[in-house]
Amino acid sequence: MNTLRFMIWLRNLSIKWKLTLIIMAASTVALLLISAAFVTYELITYKKAMVQNVKTTASILGSQSVIPLSFGAGYEKEVEDNTLSALKANPHIVAAGIYNGKELFARYPKNIARELFPQKPGADGARFEKNHLILFQSISDGSAKIGTVYLESDLQEMQDREVKYAGIILLFMLASSAVAFLLSSFLRGLVSAPLSHLAETARAVSAEKNYSVRAVKQGQDELGQLIDVFNEMLTGIQERDAALQHAHDKLEKRVEERTKDLQAEIVERRKTQEALQQQLTRISLLHQITEAISERQDLASILHVALRQLEDHLTVDMGSVYLFNPESETLIQGAVQQSDPELAGKLDWHKGSAITLEQTGLSQCKDGKTIYLADTKQILSDLPRALAEAGLRSAAAVPLMVEEKLFGILIVARRGVNSFSSGECEFLRMLSGHVALAAHQARLHMELQTAYNDLRQTQQAVMQQDRLRALGQMASGIAHDINNALSPVVGFAGLLLSYEPNLSQSARKHLNYIKTAGEDVAHLVARLREFYRRREEREPLNPLDLNRMIEQVVDLTRPRWRDISQGRGIMVEMNVILAEGIPTVIGIESELREALTNLILNAVDAMPKGGKLTLRTRLSGQNFSPDNTPTHAVLEVTDTGSGMNEETQRRCLEPFFSTKGNRGTGMGLPMVYGVMERHDGRIEIESEVGKGTTVRLIFPLREQASINPSPTKESPASSPLQILCIDDEPLLRELVKEILESDGHRVQVADGGQTGLDAFQKAVERGRPFDIVITDLGMPYLDGREVAKRLKAESPATPIILLTGWGAFMKSDGDVPAHIDGILSKPPRSSELRETLARLTKRQVN
The missing domain is CATH 3.40.50.2300 (Response regulator)
Known part of the structure; x- marks a missing residue:
């Protein structure tokens, strides 16, 4: 944004200031480049000289330390006092050391701890680190290396030099900029003065319209050539202005002659204007009808709106739309509009009535032709004759064409003979295209809506199958571990029941519960994978007592709905209402027991503050057979809990959908649904937020003879193996x-x-x-x-x-x-x- 503003400001500057800026910018950039090159060269040269000075100092220190190093220990103080103390003359040497092999022999200054020096000498050479120059250089006695000199110098002198260079460059830049500004102020006049003169001349010509003014040329450069071209342009304009004045005089004469002709045309124009106004009114009506029908999506509404608009604004006595059926070549009444009750009684037309296209005498409409009936009494076809008998003496039939095919026919009629003008017929023909298109789109919309609903239902069914299939695949992964853990529970419980005759009745009951619960879990894991399929014909089903199974599940779940709830200070009241005479239900008892267990646990979870839980059985009162024999048994589980909203009811049968957060798996109700599907039953759910939920399981009552018998006889033990x-x-x-x-x-x-x-x-x-x-x-x-x-x-x-x-x-x-x-x-x-x-x-x- 700032760059854009700067460019706009730069464009609005005058030529002389633009020239000044260009000269200043060019000179400043050139000076900066030269200064940068100079400073870079100086710094590089200085670094080399600094390294050489430090090396020279190291060589002197090394030569003076050869003898003490040769004698070894005891001469450190002599080296520090006599040799290294000379470094005080160079304030930039911040640290120095003499190494005897890998150990520090002497150091400078003495007040620096030995631990701050390098533990061992580095490779020979100099390097720059942060704000220091580090140097290691070997000491030789002529035949072998006997030690190493270590020097550390600060870079303060180089930094001072950089600051001094920056000041010099700044002063040099300021002085150069001043000189460049004075020089540019003098030279810019060579370009800006002729341009300013040319601009003043153009401004004078524009203000005074005096094309005889000429600009004065000051040289033979490009600006002089521009002034010559400008003067030539003024000469051409002056000549053209004279020619235009002459043409203006001739035009004045022609205008006077033409005025007489226009006065004669005014009368004719008024007639035409009246016709156009009438046409405009019809176009406005057409727009009004088109806008009204475009706001609607259903076919019947579109047709009624169009007919009502025609009745109100075109003053027709009757309007009707027939829809064409190409297969049977018939016209079906789609809509009819007639305000006169007497007329309605005579015609007796109503929606849905049909007539063949041949009987109407409007067969030419199939080819897209508009048919005008000036006098319906003169036409012998059924439809014109019906109009004439009702007192409608003239009519117009306009085809509704879609993609050059007949979609329907719009019929309007009046009581008078030959009461439709050609303009009205043309208006009806124009309107028919819009009505046909809107009606066709409405029909397509209805068909698409229907197809979309079918597709959505199919998609939901496919998604349901995919979820259930994923559930089965997950179960196959955990089945082995779960079954391994269950095996000792179920097996040893069975052994105790079979081979321990001295067990008490209560112990046998509890062992039966343990064994049954373990087998149900094993059956659940085995069935999870098959959750998405229908029950196969070979699967055994057995008759079971629904009431007895309910009592058993109530006992199995008692710790959950009574003991645990009471431990939390919550009271869940269990009511079991079992109808007498409930026939046996055919199915897999473990599956049904598991389904009922899920429903009871869900009901308890829905009553966190306690409530009333009711289990009820009854025979279906709405599905009795002709001989008054009940066909379905119903099991209802009702709670007074929090209930479900509409969205939760819609999704509660989806696998993995749960409203319990981390406590829920979302598998309970979907499993109940799968159980009922495999038993050819159905599940109904009624719920209201704040009042509770009723889940109704409806089982068909079937003949036991039609069920696959399951083997109940246990095989005897084989001979010892x-x-x-x-x-x-x-x-x-x-x-x-x-x-x-x-x-x-x-x-x-x-x-x-x-x-x-x-x-x-x-x-x-x-x-x-x-x-x-x-x-x-x-x-x-x-x-x-x-x-x-x-x-x-x-x-x-x-x-x-x-x-x-x-x-x-x-x-x-x-x-x-x-x-x-x-x-x-x-x-x-x-x-x-x-x-x-x-x-x-x-x-x-x-």
Whole structure:
């Protein structure tokens, strides 16, 4: 901005000052360059001389120190008092030292501590550091190096010289600038004086319009040539001015003659003006109608506005727009405007009525032609005859064309015969283009809006699937660790329930809760990956008692909604209202139990200050079959918590969406939604901010015969086998060993892949090979795949079972590694383990 202002100021200066500035600037720059070169040369020369002086001083000190250095210790004081003290004559030497080998022998001045001197001498040479010159120079006795001289000099003298140079240059610059200014003031007149004279002459010519004035030339240079050209220009202007005056006189005569002709034309112009005014009025009306319809997006509104404007401003008795259907060659009534009720009763036209294009007698409109019916009684077609019977004797039909195709027809009518002028017909034709375009755009807008809504719904569905797929992929990464941690909990709880008959009823109940909760977590992890897919037909579904499951979940969650809440001074009142006679619901009990648990925990979280939580079951009252048999069972979870706003209700089923901050994962309600989808049910959510939320799970009641039966009979334990169990988790090894030994098998465990291979080879060497090998998949150094490969290479007939936390994922993906005869998921279940052992041993025998 400052640069722009300076340039504007510079342009506005007079020529003489511009010349002065140019001369001053050129001379100043030249002087600065010369001064800079001079100072640079002087400083370089001075530095060289300074280095040479310091070297000379070092040589003198070195030669005087040869003898003391030769004698060694005891002569330091002599060197400091006699040799180095001479440096006092040079005030710029701030420090000096004599080194005997790598140790400081003598120093100057003595009041400087020895630690401030360099610990050892540097390489020979001089260097500038900050504000000092440092020099190291070797001392020789003629045959060998016996020491080193160290000198440190300040640069004060050089800095004083720089200041003196700056003063000299400044004075020189001021004097030179004064001389340059005087010289430029004298020389600028050679250029500025002729220019000023030329400007004054031009100003006089412009002010007085006297083209006989001439500028006086002062030389033969370019300015003299410019003055000659200026004088020639004035001569030409003077001649042209005389010619213009002569032409002006002739023009005056012609104007008088033309005035008479114009007076005759005025009358004709008035007639034309009246016609133009009428046309202007129509154009204004056209603009008004166009502006009115451009503000609307729906087709019906556009047509009604156009017809109403025509009725008000063009004084038509009836207006109508038919929309053309090219497939059936029919006209469909899109809008009609008729203010006279009597006329409306006679015509009986209404929106949506249809008539073929041939019946109207307006077939030429399809080619873009406007049809004017001067007397409707003279036309035999159905539409003109209907107009004549209603008392409308004249009409105009204007096609609405879009891209040279018929979009519709605008029809206006009056009671009088031949009551439309050619100007009005032309106006209607012009209006039809705007109406057609607006109507076509409105229809396109509606179609695009519909397509956009469809696309948005499709996009939301795709995004939902992508989120769920990402959830499944995440689950596959954590499944192994979670299942490893759950296996001892579920397995040992099962062992206690099976083989400890002296347990109390309460202990058995609590162990059942532990086992059920652990299996639900394992099932949850296995199902997360399949969250985005529909249930497959082969998945087993079992009948379950909805009311009993609710009571069980209430007991399982009691520590959360009662104990923990009361510990915080909060009261959550649980009401369970279970309808009698609820038929069994077909499904997967662990999934439904998990869904209800999520809803209860969400309800408790929504009541941070306590409240009322109600669980209710009932039969659907709106979906009864014709024989009055209920078709749906409903489970409702109602809380009196904070409720959800509209935005939260819209997004609450999205995975990872949570209003709980760091406490929430955003997986609860989406999982409930997935469970209901797999059970062919649906979920309904009603919520109001400040009043609470009701989540309604609606289950279809299906015939049990149509459900895939699931095997309930547990396989008997197979005959005693010798089994090798390989797993890097100690608790899992112990669990599998106890489960198998409880069935009478002999079990040997190994804590890694290589240990297991060694145990297998030793058993073969003893002549008592293992009947079956059970191995983990994810183990350090040697994983389950490599163990199976090596075992099969040594003993192809030995069955190998893979026990892994990724079992459920590998089964569903069909990703069974080579050399594996069976896959079991963690946590291991006794029934699955027995069934797999029985199947493999039977196949081995066969």
